[in-house]
Structure formats: C-alpha cells, structure tokens
Amino acid sequence: MLTVWAILIDGFIYASWLFLVAAGLTVIYGVMRILNMAHGSLYALGAYAAASALGWYYSGGGENLVMAFAIIAASAILIGALTGLAIERGILRLMYGRDEILMLLITFAVLLILEDVMKLIWGTTPYFAYQPYAALGRINIDVLTVSRYDLLVLVVSVVIGVGLWFWLERTKIGKILRSIIHDREVSEAMGVNVRRMFTITFMIGATLGALAGGITAPIISVVPGLGIEVIVLAFAVVVTGGLGSITGAAVGAVIVGLARATSIHTMPELELFIIYAVMAGVLIFRPHGLFGQVIARKI
Amino acid sequence: MTEILKTVGLSRYFGAVTAAEDINVTITEGEIVGVIGANGAGKTTFINMVTGYLPPSSGTIEFGGKPIKGLGPRKLMRKGLTRSFQIPQLFLELPVIDNLAIALAAADHQQFQMIRPVHTKDRLEAAEEILAQMNIAQYRNEMVTAMPQGARKLLDIAIAMLGSPRMLLLDEPTSGVSVEEKYTLMDTVMEAVRQRGLTVLFVEHDMEIVQRYVTRVLAFASGIVIKDGPVDEVLADEKVQELVTGKPKTAKTEGGA
Amino acid sequence: MILEKSEISLIGAAVAIALASLVVPNWLVFTATLAISTALVVMGVVMLMRAGLVSFGQGLFYCLGGYAVGLGGRYLGITDALLLIVLGVAVTVGVAMILGLLVTRYREIFFAMLSLAFSMILYGLLVKSHGLGSTDGFGVVDWTILGFSPGSGESSSRTALLLALGLALGIALFLNRYFRSSLGLACEAIRENEVRVEYMGVSRKQVLYINYVIAAAVGSIGGSMTALAAGHVDPTMAYWTISGEFVFIAILGGTGHVAAPFIAALIFTLVRTYAIELAPNAWQMILGIVLLLIILFLPKGIWSLFTRKKGVAS
Numbered sequence: 129m130l131t132v133w134a135i136l137i138d139g140f141i142y143a144s145w146l147f148l149v150a151a152g153l154t155v156i157y158g159v160m161r162i163l164n165m166a167h168g169s170l171y172a173l174g175a176y177a178a179a180s181a182l183g184w185y186y187s188g189g190g191e192n193l194v195m196a197f198a199i200i201a202a203s204a205i206l207i208g209a210l211t212g213l214a215i216e217r218g219i220l221r222l223m224y225g226r227d228e229i230l231m232l233l234i235t236f237a238v239l240l241i242l243e244d245v246m247k248l249i250w251g252t253t254p255y256f257a258y259q260p261y262a263a264l265g266r267i268n269i270d271v272l273t274v275s276r277y278d279l280l281v282l283v284v285s286v287v288i289g290v291g292l293w294f295w296l297e298r299t300k301i302g303k304i305l306r307s308i309i310h311d312r313e314v315s316e317a318m319g320v321n322v323r324r325m326f327t328i329t330f331m332i333g334a335t336l337g338a339l340a341g342g343i344t345a346p347i348i349s350v351v352p353g354l355g356i357e358v359i360v361l362a363f364a365v366v367v368t369g370g371l372g373s374i375t376g377a378a379v380g381a382v383i384v385g386l387a388r389a390t391s392i393h394t395m396p397e398l399e400l401f402i403i404y405a406v407m408a409g410v411l412i413f414r415p416h417g418l419f420g421q422v423i424a425r426k427i
Numbered sequence: 428m429t430e431i432l433k434t435v436g437l438s439r440y441f442g443a444v445t446a447a448e449d450i451n452v453t454i455t456e457g458e459i460v461g462v463i464g465a466n467g468a469g470k471t472t473f474i475n476m477v478t479g480y481l482p483p484s485s486g487t488i489e490f491g492g493k494p495i496k497g498l499g500p501r502k503l504m505r506k507g508l509t510r511s512f513q514i515p516q517l518f519l520e521l522p523v524i525d526n527l528a529i530a531l532a533a534a535d536h537q538q539f540q541m542i543r544p545v546h547t548k549d550r551l552e553a554a555e556e557i558l559a560q561m562n563i564a565q566y567r568n569e570m571v572t573a574m575p576q577g578a579r580k581l582l583d584i585a586i587a588m589l590g591s592p593r594m595l596l597l598d599e600p601t602s603g604v605s606v607e608e609k610y611t612l613m614d615t616v617m618e619a620v621r622q623r624g625l626t627v628l629f630v631e632h633d634m635e636i637v638q639r640y641v642t643r644v645l646a647f648a649s650g651i652v653i654k655d656g657p658v659d660e661v662l663a664d665e666k667v668q669e670l671v672t673g674k675p676k677t678a679k680t681e682g683g684a
Numbered sequence: 685m686i687l688e689k690s691e692i693s694l695i696g697a698a699v700a701i702a703l704a705s706l707v708v709p710n711w712l713v714f715t716a717t718l719a720i721s722t723a724l725v726v727m728g729v730v731m732l733m734r735a736g737l738v739s740f741g742q743g744l745f746y747c748l749g750g751y752a753v754g755l756g757g758r759y760l761g762i763t764d765a766l767l768l769i770v771l772g773v774a775v776t777v778g779v780a781m782i783l784g785l786l787v788t789r790y791r792e793i794f795f796a797m798l799s800l801a802f803s804m805i806l807y808g809l810l811v812k813s814h815g816l817g818s819t820d821g822f823g824v825v826d827w828t829i830l831g832f833s834p835g836s837g838e839s840s841s842r843t844a845l846l847l848a849l850g851l852a853l854g855i856a857l858f859l860n861r862y863f864r865s866s867l868g869l870a871c872e873a874i875r876e877n878e879v880r881v882e883y884m885g886v887s888r889k890q891v892l893y894i895n896y897v898i899a900a901a902v903g904s905i906g907g908s909m910t911a912l913a914a915g916h917v918d919p920t921m922a923y924w925t926i927s928g929e930f931v932f933i934a935i936l937g938g939t940g941h942v943a944a945p946f947i948a949a950l951i952f953t954l955v956r957t958y959a960i961e962l963a964p965n966a967w968q969m970i971l972g973i974v975l976l977l978i979i980l981f982l983p984k985g986i987w988s989l990f991t992r993k994k995g996v997a998s
Contacts, residue, residue: 586884
C-alpha cells in the first residue's frame with residue numbers, strides 16, 4: 129500500500145514536470161507543424177539563466193524566497209522569449225513552407241549550436257541553485273516524505289496547463305491560433321497574419337521550455353548536455369499524447385510519469401525502458417498518439 | 428458480351444452526409460462509359476469506392492464476376508482494374524523514364540528485385556513504345572516537374588495502362604488542360620484505349636468531350652444515379668439538363684470519335 | 685560478370701586505400717577504419733533517406749552490431765571477427781524485422797522520433813546493465829580472423845582497416861546496384877508519391893520493410909567494425925546524438941552516390957579529430973552551423989539529398 133502511495137505521489141510529481149517540459153513543444157508543433165528539437169536547449173538555457181541569477185542573488189546576501197521565485201521566473205522568461213525570438217526571426221522564418229522533416233533537421237542544427245553556446249557562456253562546471261529547494265523543506269504525507277518544492281512544481285504545472293487551455297480556448301489570439309491549427313490555408317485566406325502568429329507561438333513555446341528549465345534548476349545540478357536528455361523525454365510524452373494537443377501532453381505526461389514511478393519503485397533497472405515502451409505501446413494501437421489527428425491525403 | 432463491373436446497392440455516407448446511395452451499375456467488357464454530375468454529386472466517391480481507395484458503407488462490387496469489395500488499390504490493380512487521377516499522381520522528382528520503368532517492373536512482379544537494374548532492355552523498349560504512343564517521348568529524360576500539365580495527364584494515364592489492365596477508370600482526364608489541347612489529348616488516350624481493348628469508366632465535366640468519346644453515360648446527382656443510358660438519350664433528358672449540364676442541350680456536335 | 689565503370693572506380697579506390705595504409709602513420713589508419721565503419725552506418729541512413737525517411741535512431745543497429753561483437757567474444761567465446769560480424773547482423777536483422785513491422789507505418793517526423801525512441805530503449809537498458817559495465821561499457825576480446833591473429837599495434841590497425849575496407853567495398857558494390865534496381869527505385873517512388881505506388885500494385889509497406897531491414901544490417905556491420913577497431917563498446921553507441929551525427933554525415937555527403945557517405949565520413953572524422961583538440965567546446969557548433977549552411981544556402985543541394993537521383997541507367 130505504501131508503494132502504491134509512493135508511486136502515485138512520485139508519478140504525479142514527475143508527470144507535472146514532464147508536462148512543463150512538453151507543453152511548449154506541443155504548442156509549437158500544433159500551430160507551426162515544427163517539431164522543435166532545440167526545445168531541450170531552451171530548457172537548459174532557462175536552467176542556466178535561473179541558476180546564475182539565483183547564484184548572484186544569494187551570494188549578494190538575498191534570502192527572500194518570493195524574490196527568489198520572481199528571479200527564477202523573470203530570468204527564464206526573459207531568456208526563453210529572447211532566444212525564441214532570435215531563432216524564429218533569424219532562422220525558421222527563412223524556411224517556412226518546407227518539409228516537416230527538413231524543419232526537424234534545422235532545429236537539430238539549432239540544438240547543436242545552442243549546446244556549445246551554453247558551454248562557451250557557462251563553461252562545463254556544474255551550477256547549483258539549491259537554496260529555494262532547501263528553504264521550502266519537506267512535509268510528511270502519512271509516512272512518506274515529500275519535498276514542498278516538488279509540490280510547488282505540481283501546482284505551477286497545473287496553473288500553466290490551465291493557463292494554456294484558457295489562452296487557446298478563451299482568448300481572441302487563441303481562437304486565431306486554433307483556426308491556424310485547424311486549417312492554415314483557410315485562415316491565411318481569411319486575413320490571419322500567420323507569420324505574426326508563428327512568432328508569438330514560437331516565443332511562447334520557447335518561453336515555456338525555458339521556464340520549465342528555470343523551475344527545475346533548484347532541483348538538479350545544471351550541467352552541459354542537460355537539454356539533450358530532456359528533449360527525448362519530452363518527445364516521448366507528446367508523441368504518446370498526440371503531437372500538437374495540450375490535453376494529449378497532459379495525459380501523456382501522467383501516463384509516462386506513473387509508468388516511470390511504477391518502474392522506479394518496483395524494477396528500477398527498467399526506468400528508461402518503460403518510458404519508451406509505453407510510447408511504443410500506445411503507438412501500436414493509436415498510430416498518432418492518444419489525442420493526435422490523422423490528416424487524410426487528398427487525391 | 429460479358430459483364431466486367433457490377434455494383435449493387437453501393438452506398439457511402441460521411442456521418443449524416445450521403446455521398447453516394449444505392450448505386451446499381453453494370454458495365455460490359457469494351458464499353459466506354461461516361462460519368463457526369465455536378466461537383467459533389469458522388470462521381471469521385473463512386474470512383475474511389477470502385478478502385479478501393481474508399482471503403483463503401485454498404486453494397487457490393489464485382490469485377491470480372493468476383494466480389495472485390497474490401498480490396499485495396501494494390502490488389503485491384505493486380506486483378507486488372509486501374510485508374511488515372513484528376514491531379515496526376517506521379518514521381519515528380521524522378522525522370523519520366525524512371526516513372527515508367529518502376530511501373531513496368533511492378534507490372535512484371537519484379538518490384539523486389541534488388542540487384543538487376545530496373546532499366547532492362549525490355550522495359551526501356553516498352554517505355555519508349557508507350558511514350559511514343561502518348562506523344563510525350565520528348566520528355567523521356569526530363570523530371571516530371573519539367574512537364575506541362577497536359578503531358579503529365581498523359582503520363583499518368585500511360586502508367587495506368589501498363590501491366591495489361593482490363594478496365595481503366597479515368598478521373599477527369601481533361602481537367603486543367605487547355606481547350607486547344609483537350610481533343611488531341613483525348614484522341615491520343617482513346618486510340619491507346621482502343622488498341623488495348625480496354626473497358627473505360629470516365630468521369631468528365633466537359634459535355635463536349637463526353638458527347639464525342641463516350642457511348643453510354645451515368646448521370647449523378649446528390650449521390651444517386653439519376654439516368655443511365657446511351658449518351659444522346661441521357662444528355663437530352665430534362666432532369667439531367669436541370670441537375671447536371673445546367674442548360675438545354677445545344678446542337679449536336681459532329682459524330683463521336 | 686561485366687564490371688561497370690562506377691564499380692571499377694570503387695574497387696580502384698579500395699585498392700588505393702589499402703596500399704596507402706602501408707605507408708601512412710598508424711593514427712591515420714585507425715581514423716580511416718573508424719571513418720569507413722561510420723560510413724557504413726551512414727549508408728543505412730542514406731538508404732532510408734532515399735525512401736523519404738530520416739532516422740534519428742540508426743545508432744540502435746550500430747550499437748547492436750557493436751555489442752554483439754563484445755558479447756559474442758565475452759560470453760560465447762567467439763573470437764573470429766567475421767563470425768562476430770555475422771552474429772551482429774543476425775541479431776540486428778532479427779530486431780529490425782520486429783521493429784520494422786511498426787516503424788514502416790510511419791513517415792516524416794513520426795518515423796524519425798519512433799526510431800529515436802527505439803534506440804533510446806536500448807540505451808536505457810544498457811546503462812542500467814551493471815554486468816555490462818553500465819555507462820562505461822566493456823572491452824572487446826582480442827579477435828582473430830580466419831584463424832590468424834591480427835597481431836598488435838600497427839599490424840592490428842592495418843588488419844582492421846583491410847577488413848573494414850573489404851566489407852565496405854562489398855557493401856558499396858551491392859548498394860551501387862541496389863540503388864538502380866527495382867527495389868531501390870521503388871523506395872524513391874514511395875518518397876515521391878505513395879498513392880501512385882500503391883496503384884501500381886506495389887506494397888509500400890513491403891518495400892519499406894525490406895529496405896529498413898537491409899539498412900539495419902548495414903548499420904550493424906558498421907557497429908561491429910567500430911567495436912573490433914576500437915576494442916571497446918559502450919551504451920553511447922545507442923544514444924540519439926550519435927544517430928544525429930549519422931544524419932549529419934548523410935546530409936553532408938548526399939544521397940546521390942554510394943561513395944558520398946565514405947567521403948563525408950572521412951571529412952567528419954578528420955575534422956572532429958582536430959576540432960576536439962583545438963576547440964573542444966565549439967565542435968557541435970561547427971556541426972550545427974555547417975548543417976544550417978547546407979540547408980540554407982544549398983537549397984538545391986539539400987533538396988537533391990531527398991529527391992534527386994543520378995540520370996538514367998549509366
């Protein structure tokens with residue numbers, strides 16, 4: 129029984145983190161039909177930015193927790209939005225209308241470049257920003273000890289999920305974006321400035337990635353290669369849930385999160401295996417993921 | 428005369444929309460049958476069901492006396508039922524000769540041969556023959572992207588004719604082709620059809636083309652066949668004029684092809 | 685059998701490299717062996733690209749080939765290099781025949797991501813296998829070839845090069861014909877227009893399946909050769925960034941000719957040797973920039989990678 133609780137708690141905490149990481153990826157794909165391989169690098173950039181900013185704040189004697197969270201959010205959002213803008217305006221803009229697979233290769237090139245840019249800026253020694261994590265401490269749920277910071281991640285994740293849903297379903301811009309998702313050509317014909325929407329979408333997707341990194345920074349050691357590990361997890365989540373679907377990303381995150389937690393508590397050696405096995409298993413029965421759309425070809 | 432294609436009660440619904448309903452058509456070997464109807468009348472749905480691209484909601488289809496419902500395009504081609512496309516379906520970034528070579532290799536059941544070159548002497552000769560017959564031999568080494576629309580249509584039909592089919596479905600062979608070109612194109616196609624003794628089912632919007640090249644016509648409206656008979660009789664029908672051709676028939680153009 | 689011009693050139697190039705190996709320094713012999721082995725894996729990526737598929741998981745087969753060599757020597761007592769390579773191919777073909785059933789249903793990014801996921805599954809398993817050295821991997825046994833020991837040091841490197849060269853030549857000659865065969869052209873036809881392929885009476889799935897399995901087998905041989913030459917295997921062989929490098933080399937070389945991956949792999953391996961020494965933190969940036977430059981400024985070039993074929997039968 130204890131294990132079941134542990135699996136559920138760990139699973140949902142992990143799922144909330146997965147959702148944070150995957151949300152930006154799926155938003156960008158949904159609107160732009162670009163599977164952004166550099167999403168992991170944005171995550172890493174956010175983590176580095178937050179870790180440096182926190183390091184600067186704490187070394188200056190700061191100890192206000194709310195301030196620390198504001199710093200995390202501000203630094204991650206700033207770097208995510210700016211990098212996103214630079215990538216979209218500088219590179220992707222030149223390539224719109226090309227094959228999806230070519231766009232994938234382009235974002236792969238961006239990933240390679242960003243990886244080394246980060247090494248050049250931050251070097252190869254790890255960065256730590258554990259203070260907010262430590263300051264929040266732990267609470268006991270029954271006999272299990274859970275970090276308050278992890279619970280905070282869960283809350284943030286839910287807030288971001290609901291926020292995204294509200295943005296897409298209830299705002300004017302969201303309505304426009306949904307029309308692009310539904311049929312780009314028709315929206316364009318109806319006067320939607322698709323390019324501007326692409327810029328906005330990519331910046332938001334990139335910011336979400338960086339924000340996920342920033343929020344994660346206090347939990348991990350920020351090292352080179354961070355983004356490369358994260359991106360494949362994010363892929364697994366969005367492919368399981370169905371590329372381009374926010375609901376899919378949420379459901380995919382929960383499934384993958386629970387599967388991984390089950391594995392860690394019962395068969396730890398299968399941890400990585402299980403994530404991809406879940407994904408492959410879903411794809412066998414639902415070739416486009418749980419909430420993916422099949423686009424029929426016209427002849 | 429043996430019957431080659433027979434549909435009984437063929438229907439297709441998309442949700443609440445009726446795309447085709449209760450289509451009963453029998454075509455005998457060697458007939459050239461036109462299919463007319465306004466956009467959305469069910470012509471393409473009918474063709475797509477017959478060629479296995481779209482599964483029917485109900486009804487049966489027989490080809491050569493055997494049921495073919497549920498078979499995909501691949502199996503139907505092997506049974507001798509092929510089609511051309513309204514938008515030519517070609518290998519755009521491959522030379523024309525390669526487009527034909529792979530079709531010929533497939534017709535020989537040699538598509539899994541992995542050592543012998545696809546361009547055997549026999550295939551090159553066969554390709555040249557059909558290129559000459561279709562009047563597109565000058566494009567043999569060009570990429571398909573370099574061909575004008577009319578030539579692409581001809582190549583598309585040429586590919587459909589390889590592999591000795593018994594019946595050919597032509598989906599709007601003259602759409603997208605200029606007025607000056609369309610009769611030349613149709614003459615070329617019909618000559619090739621006659622030489623091979625093919626049965627043809629042929630969707631067309633252009634009533635002049637229909638009148639000139641077709642012996643029998645199926646008129647579609649709102650998913651059902653409203654009239655089936657000899658070309659002059661169908662085109663003279665008031666209901667057909669109202670729902671399909673949209674105007675009273677003008678003076679009869681000079682004799683068929 | 686009459687040899688064609690392109691085949692004579694391939695044989696000539698192989699002989700020239702074999703002769704050159706007698707005079708060039710040992711590090712270059714070793715580098716060339718790795719480059720040839722890498723090129724074999726890239727060849728598999730190219731085969732898939734010709735069918736319109738980009739695999740970010742070819743490292744799976746590379747790794748299987750490598751680990752088959754390592755494990756065959758360690759647990760089955762096999763020391764003969766050729767037998768170890770055959771073992772690798774057998775295992776890989778078995779795995780590819782199962783995975784192929786699933787992945788051939790996918791195209792574009794779905795194929796790319798699914799192949800990536802499968803290679804990450806293997807990576808995940810190997811990293812957690814403590815008996816196999818986890819992330820450190822383990823050493824490959826001293827191998828023999830047809831009963832002879834390759835010796836040590838320079839003599840060993842040379843034997844490895846000759847072995848790689850012989851295998852690569854055989855594969856290049858085969859693929860040179862394969863690309864112009866019915867099956868090879870059917871792959872390109874699928875890339876161009878799947879609907880038409882199906883209406884020609886050809887099963888897309890079967891064509892892609894066979895092509896996928898052959899590409900896997902070729903990749904496995906590359907992995908086995910790398911293991912034999914380097915004397916060591918580790919899980920990073922299956923990590924997705926390695927597969928990304930294979931994709932990079934495939935794009936660098938292009939899909940027009942069987943020799944292209946070999947030339948690209950040699951350039952890649954040599955540049956990396958220097959870049960890692962001179963600017964260890966800029967190597968990936970160089971790769972990324974070069975990749976972007978190819979895509980941005982050689983649109984014909986990149987397009988030709990996916991679509992072009994050499995003229996009609998030569």
